[in-house]
Amino acid sequence: MQFTRRDTLVMGAGAAIATFMPLQAFADLVEDETDTFADGGAVSDGGVEVTAPEIAENGNTVPISVSAPGAVSILVLASGNPQPRVIEFGFGPRAGSSSASTRCRLAGTQNIIALAKMADGSVMRGTAAVKVTIGGCGG
Amino acid sequence: MADNVKPRVRVPRSAAAGEAFEIKTLISHTMESGARKDGDGNIIPRSIINEFICDFNGENVITAKLEGAISTNPYIQFEASIEESGTFTFTWNDDDGSVYTDSKDIAVG
Numbered sequence: 001m002q003f004t005r006r007d008t009l010v011m012g013a014g015a016a017i018a019t020f021m022p023l024q025a026f027a028d029l030v031e032d033e034t035d036t037f038a039d040g041g042a043v044s045d046g047g048v049e050v051t052a053p054e055i056a057e058n059g060n061t062v063p064i065s066v067s068a069p070g071a072v073s074i075l076v077l078a079s080g081n082p083q084p085r086v087i088e089f090g091f092g093p094r095a096g097s098s099s100a101s102t103r104c105r106l107a108g109t110q111n112i113i114a115l116a117k118m119a120d121g122s123v124m125r126g127t128a129a130v131k132v133t134i135g136g137c138g139g
Numbered sequence: 140m141a142d143n144v145k146p147r148v149r150v151p152r153s154a155a156a157g158e159a160f161e162i163k164t165l166i167s168h169t170m171e172s173g174a175r176k177d178g179d180g181n182i183i184p185r186s187i188i189n190e191f192i193c194d195f196n197g198e199n200v201i202t203a204k205l206e207g208a209i210s211t212n213p214y215i216q217f218e219a220s221i222e223e224s225g226t227f228t229f230t231w232n233d234d235d236g237s238v239y240t241d242s243k244d245i246a247v248g
Contacts, residue, residue: 061210061211062210065216082174083206083207086206086209087203087206088204089203089217090201090203091201092202093199094194094219095217095218095220096158096159096160096217096218096220097159097218097220099218100201100203100217101214101216101217102214102215102216103210103213103214104209104210105172105207
């Protein structure tokens with residue numbers, strides 16, 4: 001079977017759509033979660049520090065830390081996971097700081113998004129990009 | 140998955156009043172995410188610890204809502220700040236209704 005120029009173009013376009021479609025779908029999920037967390041209010045960038053490795057060899061355990069001085073709660077989202085929610089921290093009166101660390105699973109190379117809700121109700125956002133060599137969703 | 144669950148917590152023995160210090164917690168748990176399939180292509184049902192709570196003398200330090208994206212043997216590290224001696228209590232709530240607890244005493248001074 002011979003490929004014409006047209007066939008090649010169509011296949012290329014199909015492959016591109018197949019590659020980007022799921023990522024788009026996950027991006028919508030992130031927006032939904034953001035809206036829910038912010039109660040539909042505005043989200044401003046900055047004020048939240050997300051620490052994650054630039055390159056994670058194993059997506060099954062990726063150490064992440066979030067810190068947002070003055071935050072009452074922090075929601076961590078993974079933009080490229082089938083279910084973007086990772087963890088939601090709530091800080092009580094005995095918390096020493098509005099920061100916490102954990103280890104998460106990442107399906108592939110993507111952004112970690114941390115949303116921090118401040119005491120006055122405003123929501124701040126911080127992101128960190130992580131390259132994942134081996135995904136952690138066991139697909 | 141109520142067997143072989145062992146919480147481990149590291150809290151300093153003493154702390155200065157009003158100064159933040161680190162607490163590290165780890166609990167052994169498979170954290171089956173509900174996204175994996177077994178050899179026959181059937182989805183393995185989700186079985187995770189969905190909530191973690193740390194209190195000090197009845198006052199809340201931190202709560203965490205865990206999702207399927209948290210790794211096996213969930214590790215959580217955070218900071219606390221206390222004014223008097225007392226006891227930290229740690230609670231993990233499992234999807235299957237099990238509750239795992241641990242506690243640690245700390246002295247101020």
